[in-house]
Every structure is written in structure tokens, then in C-alpha cells.
């Protein structure tokens with residue numbers, strides 16, 4: 001089998017944050033989410049779909065795929081997915097082992113695994129060694145509102161929909177306090193801060209937040225690769241720490257684990273180097289005794305890939321559902337909505353679904 005075509009679809013799909021009140025937050029300032037969807041065609045008619053991380057960097061990632069990767073893929077056998085990933089990383093190392101280049105490689109890797117599992121006529125989780133019957137608990141991953149009433153409303157909505165875990169993207173104590181008041185003591189709350197603080201500020205904040213008994217605090221320190229800072233913070237505050245969405249390749253995770261920086265590792269399939277690299281992180285985490293918590297605020301092939309990976313990982317923890325509502329979805333909407341707080345992986349061959357071509361047509365940039 002040979003790769004005969006690589007096409008990139010840039011999309012922007014509008015979404016709602018679920019509350020009418022305007023938020024003062026500058027978090028991901030946008031009313032539409034970027035998608036960089038990759039289609040890989042073969043001479044045997046099998047088509048694979050992938051998803052490269054592209055929030056606010058869509059154009060750059062798309063160009064990287066078209067100009068840096070596509071010429072290296074044409075004519076290759078897609079069943080050699082691991083070798084292709086290795087070769088791309090080797091040939092492109094000059095252009096950055098983190099960020100845009102790895103996002104592009106990640107998207108291509110996901111599309112290739114879609115082809116491999118369609119060729120095998122199996123759902124991806126079967127290929128990865130799972131029956132597909134594992135329960136995958138979901139958490140609602142709320143927008144950053146920086147507004148107490150909005151946080152209260154969204155927490156109540158998530159609980160009503162059956163979510164058993166809530167993650168906030170807030171940076172002030174008032175919103176965490178409000179969430180705890182609404183959900184009570186029994187619902188675990190996670191706090192994702194997206195690297196706002198120095199080491200000292202993070203320590204002060206985590207001590208202040210202790211009374212809310214957070215399940216984890218995510219990326220409290222800037223820069224994200226300050227593993228020594230995270231490790232000290234973890235020990236000094238006795239707070240569970242999660243990080244990893246900004247780490248690319250298993251080499252970066254090895255440094256993180258060596259430094260004892262995290263309780264929960266969060267590889268992101270559209271950023272870390274695709275399914276191939278994600279699975280290396282899984283093995284590494286197992287040998288360091290670190291729990292995997294996949295990062296997946298996605299609504300394209302990256303989300304499906306995460307469902308299949310989580311099926312196959314013995315120590316996969318909770319699965320993220322970015323708690324925003326889109327004008328349109330690339331797949332049947334049910335797949336994004338856990339039942340009784342639990343996700344199911346699609347059972348069709350490959351990733352399980354191809355994107356809706358009408359949605360691609362309507363929201364293409």
C-alpha cells in the first residue's frame with residue numbers, strides 16, 4: 001500500500017461557553033475553535049483522518065504539514081506508521097522538537113493509525129490490545145469564566161448531565177470556593193491554571209486552596225517545563241500535581257518523571273507525537289508509577305484517538321470533555337456526551353468515524 005495524497009482541512013467551528021454573561025477572562029480569546037484536520041489517501045482506497053493541535057496556531061500547523069511533512073509521506077507504506085513517525089522526528093529535529101512541528105507529526109500519526117486499523121478491519125482499541133469494554137469515566141472541563149455566577153451555573157449544569165468530576169480553568173480562589181459550594185464535598189474538583197504563576201506565587205496559592213481539597217492542580221508554574229519547581233511544589237504543599245499537555249515526546253516525560261514532578265501525567269495525542277509517542281509515554285509512566293490522565297479538549301480525530309488509547313491503557317484515569325457547546329460536530333454528537341458520566345469508544349474499524357464532510361465544507365476557512 002502506498003500513500004497517494006495528503007490533504008489538510010482548516011476549520012473554525014463557533015461554540016458557546018454556556019452562559020450568557022460576558023467573561024472578563026482573556027483565556028483562549030475566541031468564539032470559534034480552530035481545527036487542523038488531515039486526510040491521508042492510499043492507492044488501495046483506504047483513507048485515514050488525523051487531527052493536529054491548532055488552537056490559535058492553525059495556519060502554521062497546516063503549512064508545516066503541507067510543506068515539511070507531505071513531501072516526505074507520499075509513496076510511503078502507511079502500515080509502517082512507527083517507522084514513519086521515527087523518520088519524521090529524525091528528519092525534522094532541526095525545526096523544533098516541541099510545538100508546531102510535533103503537532104503536525106502528531107496529526108499525521110493519528111491518520112496513519114486510522115489507516116492501519118481500517119486495513120486490519122478492527123477498531124483501533126483492538127489493535128492496541130483491548131476488548132473495548134472498559135468504563136471510561138469523564139470529567140467536565142469548564143471554560144475559564146473568572147466569574148463566580150458563571151462557574152456556579154456551569155458546575156450545576158455538568159452535575160445535572162451526570163458528570164462525577166469537574167475541572168475548573170480558574171486562577172482565583174473565589175471561583176474555586178463557589179464551585180465547591182455548588183457541587184458539595186463528594187464531587188472531586190480539579191483546577192487547571194495553565195501556567196500563570198512563579199514558583200513562589202504557586203506555593204502561596206496552593207496553600208490558600210488547600211481547604212477545597214482539590215483532586216489535582218494542573219500546570220501551576222510558568223514555564224511548563226520547570227519540573228524542579230513542580231517537584232518542590234508537590235512536596236512542600238502536599239497537593240497532587242498534573243502536567244504534560246505541553247510536553248512533546250517521551251523524552252520530555254522521562255525528565256518530568258525523573259524529577260518526580262507530577263502525580264498525573266497528561267500526554268495530549270495531538271501534541272505529544274501522536275498515538276505512537278503517546279503509547280511510549282504510557283509505558284514510561286507505568287515504570288515510574290505515574291497515573292496517566294489524557295489531555296483531550298478535542299472534537300476531531302484526536303478525541304476519538306484518545307478514547308481508543310484510554311481503552312487500551314490499564315492505568316488511564318479520567319477523560320476530559322471540554323464543556324463547551326458547538327454549532328456543529330464532526331461526528332455524531334452522542335460520542336462527546338458521556339452516559340452516566342462514562343464514555344464509550346466507537347466500535348467501527350479505525351477511529352470509528354470519519355468526519356462529516358458537510359461540516360468540513362460548511363466550516364472550512
Ligand SMILES: [Mg+2]
Nearest residue numbers: 192218219245
Ligand atoms: Mg490543561
